[in-house]
Amino acid sequence: MSEPQTQTQSAPPKRSFLQTLEIDTRLLGMIGAFLLVALVFNVLTDGRFLTPRNIFNLTIQTASVAIMATGMVFVIVTRHIDLSVGAILAACSALMAMTQVRFLPGTLGLEIGHWAIPWIAIAAGLALGTLIGAFNGWLIGYQGIPAFIVTLGGFLVWRNVGWYQTGGQTIGPLDQTFMTFGGINGTLGGPLSWALGVLAILFTAFAIYNSRRTKVKHGFPVKPLWAEVTLAAIACGAIAGFIAILTHYSVPSRVVARDPARFGCEVAEGCTPVYGLPISVLLLIGVAAVMTVIARRTRFGRYIFATGGNPDAAELSGINTRMLTVKIFALMGALCALAAVVASSRLANHSNDLGTLDELRVIAAAVIGGTALSGGIGTIYGAILGALIMQSLQSGMAMVGVDAPLQNIVVGAVLVFAVFIDIQYRKRLGGK
Amino acid sequence: MAAPLVEMKDVSIAFGGVQAVDKVSITLNAGEVVGLLGHNGAGKSTLIKMLSGAYKMDSGEIFINGKKVTINSPRDARDQNIETIYQTLALADNLDAASNLFLGRELTNAFGFVDDDRMEAETRKIMARLNPNFKKLKEPVSALSGGQRQSVAIARAVYFNAKILIMDEPTAALGVHETAMVAELIQELKKQGLGIFLISHDTREMMELCDRVAVMKNGQMVGTERVEDVTEDDILSMIILGKNPKAAA
Numbered sequence: 001m002s003e004p005q006t007q008t009q010s011a012p013p014k015r016s017f018l019q020t021l022e023i024d025t026r027l028l029g030m031i032g033a034f035l036l037v038a039l040v041f042n043v044l045t046d047g048r049f050l051t052p053r054n055i056f057n058l059t060i061q062t063a064s065v066a067i068m069a070t071g072m073v074f075v076i077v078t079r080h081i082d083l084s085v086g087a088i089l090a091a092c093s094a095l096m097a098m099t100q101v102r103f104l105p106g107t108l109g110l111e112i113g114h115w116a117i118p119w120i121a122i123a124a125g126l127a128l129g130t131l132i133g134a135f136n137g138w139l140i141g142y143q144g145i146p147a148f149i150v151t152l153g154g155f156l157v158w159r160n161v162g163w164y165q166t167g168g169q170t171i172g173p174l175d176q177t178f179m180t181f182g183g184i185n186g187t188l189g190g191p192l193s194w195a196l197g198v199l200a201i202l203f204t205a206f207a208i209y210n211s212r213r214t215k216v217k218h219g220f221p222v223k224p225l226w227a228e229v230t231l232a233a234i235a236c237g238a239i240a241g242f243i244a245i246l247t248h249y250s251v252p253s254r255v256v257a258r259d260p261a262r263f264g265c266e267v268a269e270g271c272t273p274v275y276g277l278p279i280s281v282l283l284l285i286g287v288a289a290v291m292t293v294i295a296r297r298t299r300f301g302r303y304i305f306a307t308g309g310n311p312d313a314a315e316l317s318g319i320n321t322r323m324l325t326v327k328i329f330a331l332m333g334a335l336c337a338l339a340a341v342v343a344s345s346r347l348a349n350h351s352n353d354l355g356t357l358d359e360l361r362v363i364a365a366a367v368i369g370g371t372a373l374s375g376g377i378g379t380i381y382g383a384i385l386g387a388l389i390m391q392s393l394q395s396g397m398a399m400v401g402v403d404a405p406l407q408n409i410v411v412g413a414v415l416v417f418a419v420f421i422d423i424q425y426r427k428r429l430g431g432k
Numbered sequence: 433m434a435a436p437l438v439e440m441k442d443v444s445i446a447f448g449g450v451q452a453v454d455k456v457s458i459t460l461n462a463g464e465v466v467g468l469l470g471h472n473g474a475g476k477s478t479l480i481k482m483l484s485g486a487y488k489m490d491s492g493e494i495f496i497n498g499k500k501v502t503i504n505s506p507r508d509a510r511d512q513n514i515e516t517i518y519q520t521l522a523l524a525d526n527l528d529a530a531s532n533l534f535l536g537r538e539l540t541n542a543f544g545f546v547d548d549d550r551m552e553a554e555t556r557k558i559m560a561r562l563n564p565n566f567k568k569l570k571e572p573v574s575a576l577s578g579g580q581r582q583s584v585a586i587a588r589a590v591y592f593n594a595k596i597l598i599m600d601e602p603t604a605a606l607g608v609h610e611t612a613m614v615a616e617l618i619q620e621l622k623k624q625g626l627g628i629f630l631i632s633h634d635t636r637e638m639m640e641l642c643d644r645v646a647v648m649k650n651g652q653m654v655g656t657e658r659v660e661d662v663t664e665d666d667i668l669s670m671i672i673l674g675k676n677p678k679a680a681a
Contacts, residue, residue, distance in 0.1 A: 214549050215549065218549050218550075218552070218553045219553075220549070220552065220553075293545075297545040297546055298544070298545060298546060299538050299540070299546060302527075302531060302535075302538060302546055303536075305524070305526060305527060306524040306527055306531070306535055307524075308526065309524035309525050309526035309527060310522070310523065310524045310525060312522060313522040313523055313524050313532075313535070314524065314535070314536075315486075315506070316484075316486060316506050316516070316518065316522045317506065317522070317535040317536035318505065318506040318507040318510060318536040318537075319535075319536055376524070376525070376526035377526055
């Protein structure tokens with residue numbers, strides 16, 4: 001029955017350097033755009049933009065929106081939209097703040113600073129976010145109400161549910177442990193950052209080696225060894241560079257002087273700790289890894305993309321697209337809660353306007369990152385890069401001193417321009 | 433005589449006030465090709481979608497090998513080894529051939545993750561058999577020609593050992609050469625003992641491919657005849673007039 005597969009091994013046509021590396025040109029374009037933005041601002045700010053300190057700040061400012069953007073990819077890929085993410089973030093943040101500041105210490109009588117307080121608060125927030133998301137998904141999937149309407153309603157409902165919980169007050173100060181998720185108050189320091197970096201490099205090298213080995217085992221064509229080694233070197237170099245930059249941001253001496261013990265020193269003199277990898281960024285990296293695995297390696301992810309590409313085909317293939325919608329929105333809600341942890345702990349308290357306009361930033365990040373509103377196309381890393389580009393633009397303009405209205409005009413124009421480029425790129429490729 | 437492979441008995445379905453299929457009965461034997469003919473809106477596709485699980489019938493019974501079965505979803509139909517190749521192809525354009533072939537039935541590894549490499553290997557094997565010219569395994573199926581897309585859809589049915597195959601206008605989007613390929617494949621599958629329901633508008637093609645033809649009009653069954661017993665004109669008059677000339681004679 002099976003004929004020898006001679007035809008698959010025919011000589012490959014001559015290919016360019018980039019084609020041989022098999023790098024996604026879209027990814028390359030986005031990295032290029034990001035570098036361009038960074039370099040331009042670096043020149044305009046006399047070298048203040050590309051300092052370890054500013055890069056550190058950029059990463060912690062991006063984390064909250066980027067975490068939500070990974071979930072928005074799944075939502076948009078299945079041809080839906082979620083306009084309520086900022087509002088869900090506010091509702092979750094309100095519940096978490098009330099739990100750790102009022103309910104647990106007040107009603108349950110737990111001592112302030114008790115080890116369980118932050119974790120109970122986070123669990124409550126995650127539960128609320130998942131529940132709200134699942135409810136949205138149920139309205140969309142099972143009741144057939146368009147996602148635009150359900151989440152437009154949610155946009156008004158959930159932020160004000162948060163307001164109702166807090167009575168409009170700003171709630172704080174938040175728990176000390178909880179605040180380590182915020183960025184500057186929770187970093188890994190030098191040695192731990194490097195240890196993680198080395199682990200990540202080893203893992204990357206192993207993953208590339210392993211993928212090549214399976215391909216060879218199945219007799220698939222593989223790229224030349226030098227291309228594989230080049231790719232591995234670039235990836236490992238990027239990881240090492242990132243860690244190196246973050247570990248070059250030293251803690252200012254006045255901060256050390258305030259509490260030397262926090263940085264593992266007896267006295268402030270001669271103590272020169274560095275910040276290293278922020279826990280919020282570590283959380284983002286973890287979320288990105290899990291979401292990428294979900295997208296590429298699980299049935300759930302496969303069904304998300306199949307449903308986005310052709311909902312009828314997915315349905316006829318026996319996929320329960322309604323339940324899928326519930327799961328996607330529940331996941332989105334859970335990610336909003338995670339983002340709420342990061343956003344509120346960065347500010348050290350919960351205020352009612354937390355996450356205002358985040359829905360637009362999150363959607364813009366996903367779309368700039370190459371997620372197509374027509375469905376079926378999108379990547380997790382793209383959305384994170386999109387969030388990073390948006391944040392760089394915004395904080396870069398703020399550093400240069402561009403007027404506030406102009407800042408928004410530029411960000412809006414960039415969003416439209418990015419989608420324009422993306423459409424041109426797809427046309428060139430002959431896709432849809 | 434053994435029970436037929438498929439027997440649909442007094443099957444009905446209505447959409448709003450429209451009786452799309454009205455007490456239709458039809459049988460299909462193993463190794464047989466039965467063609468369904470009729471105007472647009474005659475109820476052919478609707479009838480077949482109740483067998484494939486896309487629609488849920490209002491009343492009637494379905495027997496597979498003489499055993500009564502309930503088909504409420506495409507998954508139920510698959511459990512009965514019923515595979516469908518739809519007119520609209522039902523492929524996810526943004527995914528590659530292997531992902532489409534295994535859609536809804538992905539191969540997974542020990543950790544429960546989808547095993548793309550194994551699926552690609554299996555796809556290469558079945559494609560070498562069905563369409564040796566098929567090489568675009570990495571591209572999304574939107575980059576494939578009509579014939580290549582059709583062979584992905586057919587591969588899906590063949591790979592999972594369908595016993596009952598439903599083909600809804602399988603050649604509608606194809607060129608001459610590709611149509612001939614599908615015809616050849618139908619004969620091959622028939623020899624393997626599959627029962628095939630074929631829907632088409634092309635009366636001549638149906639006369640060549642089918643053992644029996646069933647004609648529907650306005651949701652009702654006009655009649656089922658062996659192709660040897662009727663002429664093309666007989667069938668045309670059944671389609672147009674909604675009367676069986678042989679029954680009247």
